[in-house]
Amino acid sequence: MANDPLGLRSRVLPFLAVMAALSACVGVPEGLTPVGGFEVERYLGRWYEIARLDHSFERGLIDVTAEYVKRPDGTIAVTNRGFDPVKGRWREANGVARFTGDPTVASLKVSFVRPFWGGYNVLALDRDGYRWAMVAGPSRSYLWILCREPTLDPAVLASLRDQAHRWGFDAEALIVVSHSKTMGAADTQARHVPTTRVSVEPFLRTRRAPCNFT
Numbered sequence: 001m002a003n004d005p006l007g008l009r010s011r012v013l014p015f016l017a018v019m020a021a022l023s024a025c026v027g028v029p030e031g032l033t034p035v036g037g038f039e040v041e042r043y044l045g046r047w048y049e050i051a052r053l054d055h056s057f058e059r060g061l062i063d064v065t066a067e068y069v070k071r072p073d074g075t076i077a078v079t080n081r082g083f084d085p086v087k088g089r090w091r092e093a094n095g096v097a098r099f100t101g102d103p104t105v106a107s108l109k110v111s112f113v114r115p116f117w118g119g120y121n122v123l124a125l126d127r128d129g130y131r132w133a134m135v136a137g138p139s140r141s142y143l144w145i146l147c148r149e150p151t152l153d154p155a156v157l158a159s160l161r162d163q164a165h166r167w168g169f170d171a172e173a174l175i176v177v178s179h180s181k182t183m184g185a186a187d188t189q190a191r192h193v194p195t196t197r198v199s200v201e202p203f204l205r206t207r208r209a210p211c212n213f214t
Contacts, residue, residue, distance in 0.1 A: 026100065026109045026119045027138040032167055034121045038106040040076070042130045043122075044068045047146040049082075050132075050157065051174040055142060058082060061091065062178040066146065068097070078110055083181055118142075124163060134160050140169050150179035 028034060049064035058064060061082030069077045076097040083090050095112035097120060099105075106122035119138035126132045132152055135144045145152070145160050165171040 025138055026117050028107060028119065028121050029136050029138065029140050029168075032121070032123055032136070034105050034107040034123060035125045036105055037127075038104050038122065038125075039130075040070070040103060043106075043133075044070055044076070045148075047133070047148065048150045048179060049144060049177045050147050050152045051145040051161075051176050053141065053143045053170065053173055054175055057093075060084060060086060063181045064177055071096075074098075076108075078112075123167070124160060132156060132160070134164065136169075140167075143169050143174070145174070 045068060047066045047068070049066065052058065052064075061084055064080070064082035067077075067079040067081070069079075071077050078095040078097050080093045080095075081090060093112050095110055097108045097110040100107045100109055100119075106125070108120040109117040110120045111117045119136075121136045121138075122133050123136050124134040130148070132145070132147045135146060136142055143164060145157065161171045161174060164174070
């Protein structure tokens with residue numbers, strides 16, 4: 001173009017479009033508020049995934065856990081692990097999380113490959129014992145129900161489903177996650193099954209910028 005001899009517009013506009021897509025990955029579902037009075041030290045440790053909305057990063061996985069460990073720089077190391085029953089092996093992804101603002105507000109962003117980040121928002125939490133939590137991504141397409149144990153009281157799960165429905169999530173589509181390998185003697189055998197790191201390269205090659213979640 002005569003007024004753009006170096007073709008800067010054709011280079012800058014796609015870059016801005018990608019940056020806009022990435023920024024949309026870090027946020028809170030419209031109209032919802034993350035938990036306040038959040039105590040990250042109590043949230044650290046292992047959580048078992050009880051239920052989730054289906055998405056490509058975890059599709060088909062069972063026995064899914066998330067481990068959170070505080071790092072010296074104040075960020076949080078994230079290890080997600082799940083068993084792929086089709087391939088007969090564990091899959092693992094390692095990332096880092098950091099607060100988007102006030103650390104007493106449970107709104108974080110998580111990355112498994114830079115510079116891509118995804119929103120991690122604790123919307124409901126067992127205030128007394130930090131025994132269960134309901135977490136959303138940046139939109140109502142992503143939702144997880146977590147527990148400190150492989151099973152959650154059915155009454156609590158039903159209550160969280162109802163709350164998710166009231167907040168506009170597709171609660172009927174929640175997948176209940178099996179933890180058969182996590183419980184009992186089967187876990188001893190499972191420890192000897194090879195672990196595979198999850199590759200995010202296919203998502204980096206797509207036209208749409210990926211969001212990464214826990």
